[in-house]
Amino acid sequence: MDAxxxxxxxxxxxxxxxxxxxxxxxxxxxxxxLLGLKAVVVDVLDKPGGQCAELYPEKPxxxxxxxxxxxxxxxxxxxxxxxxxxGAAFRLGQLVTGFARKPDGRFSLxxxxxxxxxxxxxxxxxxxxxxxxxxxxxxxxxxxxxKSVFYAVRNRAALAGQDLLVVGGGDSALDWAIDLVGTAKxxxxxxxxxxxxxxxxxxxxMRSLEAEGRLRFxxxxxxxxxxxxxxxxxxxxxSKNGFESLAATRLLAFFGLSIELGPIGDWGLDLxxxxxxxxxxxxxxxxTEGVFAIGDINYYPGKLKLxxxxxxxxxxxxxxxxxxxxxxxxxxxxxTTSSSELQSRLQVSGASxxx
Amino acid sequence: xxxxxxxxxxGARHEIEGADGWRVMELLRDSGLGVEGICGGACxxxxxxxxxxxxxxxxxxxxxxxxxLKLDELPAIEETSRLSCQILWSEALDGLALTIxxxx
Ligand SMILES: Cc1cc2nc3c(=O)[nH]c(=O)nc-3n(C[C@H](O)[C@H](O)[C@H](O)COP(=O)(O)OP(=O)(O)OC[C@H]3O[C@@H](n4cnc5c(N)ncnc54)[C@H](O)[C@@H]3O)c2cc1C
Numbered sequence: 001m002d003a004x005x006x007x008x009x010x011x012x013x014x015x016x017x018x019x020x021x022x023x024x025x026x027x028x029x030x031x032x033x034l035l036g037l038k039a040v041v042v043d044v045l046d047k048p049g050g051q052c053a054e055l056y057p058e059k060p061x062x063x064x065x066x067x068x069x070x071x072x073x074x075x076x077x078x079x080x081x082x083x084x085x086x087g088a089a090f091r092l093g094q095l096v097t098g099f100a101r102k103p104d105g106r107f108s109l110x111x112x113x114x115x116x117x118x119x120x121x122x123x124x125x126x127x128x129x130x131x132x133x134x135x136x137x138x139x140x141x142x143x144x145x146x147k148s149v150f151y152a153v154r155n156r157a158a159l160a161g162q163d164l165l166v167v168g169g170g171d172s173a174l175d176w177a178i179d180l181v182g183t184a185k186x187x188x189x190x191x192x193x194x195x196x197x198x199x200x201x202x203x204x205x206m207r208s209l210e211a212e213g214r215l216r217f218x219x220x221x222x223x224x225x226x227x228x229x230x231x232x233x234x235x236x237x238x239s240k241n242g243f244e245s246l247a248a249t250r251l252l253a254f255f256g257l258s259i260e261l262g263p264i265g266d267w268g269l270d271l272x273x274x275x276x277x278x279x280x281x282x283x284x285x286x287x288t289e290g291v292f293a294i295g296d297i298n299y300y301p302g303k304l305k306l307x308x309x310x311x312x313x314x315x316x317x318x319x320x321x322x323x324x325x326x327x328x329x330x331x332x333x334x335x336t337t338s339s340s341e342l343q344s345r346l347q348v349s350g351a352s353x354x355x
Numbered sequence: 356x357x358x359x360x361x362x363x364x365x366g367a368r369h370e371i372e373g374a375d376g377w378r379v380m381e382l383l384r385d386s387g388l389g390v391e392g393i394c395g396g397a398c399x400x401x402x403x404x405x406x407x408x409x410x411x412x413x414x415x416x417x418x419x420x421x422x423x424l425k426l427d428e429l430p431a432i433e434e435t436s437r438l439s440c441q442i443l444w445s446e447a448l449d450g451l452a453l454t455i456x457x458x459x
Contacts, residue, residue, distance in 0.1 A: 137431040197424040
């Protein structure tokens with residue numbers, strides 16, 4: 001067998017695969033790490049922190065035990081600091097699309113870019129679901145997606161020489177519209193109103209480019225796309241003045257992110273209300289042995305969608321997962337304050353000489 | 356007693372009892388009509404988007420800047436679109452009619 005293939009396939013084997021890098025998934029790395037288990041964390045967002053980092057990085061949270069006040073981003077940063085000793089692997093910007101149980105009882109997860117990872121247990125810490133770009137409400141959109149309609153810029157060079165239409169009023173829309181002036185043949189920014197949810201400096205820059213005639217700003221809504229075989233040639237926009245056609249060969253749409261359950265809904269799990277995964281409250285295990293659901297994504301009687309609940313659930317699920325991944329070993333309950341074994345895993349040296 | 360008249364995403368109509376001082380999002384969420392209210396009313400997720408009946412639009416307190424900005428972010432809105440987390444329920448709203456918007 002090819003040596004490189006062998007190396008990469010063992011590199012992709014973990015004790016536990018965690019789906020979701022929100023506060024719950026991150027803290028699970030810690031609880032698993034204390035037990036000596038190696039984790040990999042996958043998130044479709046390109047940064048860790050889940051809702052805390054994506055939806056409210058600057059907002060203060062007041063109900064994290066022992067933190068009278070901490071913002072969403074600070075909480076994320078503290079969790080990352082706390083789990084650093086365990087060297088978890090991260091796969092960010094990737095959706096877990098496939099999930100299968102292998103004949104040997106282990107699990108195989110497929111990521112959106114095709115990578116496979118293997119683990120002895122799976123923690124679904126997927127919160128309210130995966131974040132995905134909101135899409136324009138226009139007919140026949142699918143044919144254009146990935147060909148001439150995009151929700152992110154992956155290949156700047158591909159926009160050279162195009163008549164570019166950027167839609168949206170937030171930082172992403174303004175930053176890209178400004179950035180691509182000079183690269184694209186023409187740049188038009190369209191937003192429903194002249195209120196922008198963006199840095200004032202970006203708005204000012206956009207206005208000055210507009211004044212120089214290097215960028216056009218139009219107020220309006222996207223109404224229809226025109227083109228053949230996914231090649232955009234024009235769009236129809238709806239504004240106060242009625243309908244108008246605009247030449248455009250590439251469209252970048254920035255309508256923010258929505259949250260949807262995503263592929264998890266197709267994995268045969270027992271869903272409450274079609275959205276939350278039913279678990280027991282001893283192990284937070286789903287109806288499939290070895291598959292646990294923790295944090296906002298799970299449901300059990302009395303469930304509260306709070307960050308602190310996710311932390312508690314992560315600890316119990318980790319202990320239960322240990323018994324599955326290390327069936328031959330005895331699970332020893334220990335405190336971080338007094339166990340030198342835990343302290344060496346944490347790479348700290350505590351005061352105590354015991355254990 | 357005061358009631359809210361709701362048309363859900365399937366077009367079915369419901370009458371929901373109001374609770375003074377609650378946000379309309381919370382009334383909808385707790386009635387199991389598919390409104391998630393992920394951000395708990397912080398005007399951050401737009402999952403509580405509703406379209407208010409035209410005759411009620413004017414009677415409601417006007418939307419504040421952060422609500423307007425969030426609505427502008429959505430790919431499609433209507434003339435009387437609101438985020439229901441920003442509408443505080445009181446007896447005065449008895450009969451308020453609204454439709455839950457499609458998930459964006
Ligand atoms: C504005 C706001 C204010 C809040 N205030 C508080 C508060 O004061 N106190 C409190 O306790 N809670 C608060 N919450 C709720 C709190 O943020 C959530 O309970 C918490 O984020 C849940 O953590 P989680 O890790 O379970 O899920 P999330 O934070 O939702 O993270 C889940 C992650 O999983 C990823 N994911 C899902 N499916 C997939 C997939 N198939 N592949 C790859 N990745 C996937 C998602 O992209 C996401 O990043 C607030 C929430 C909001 C939005």
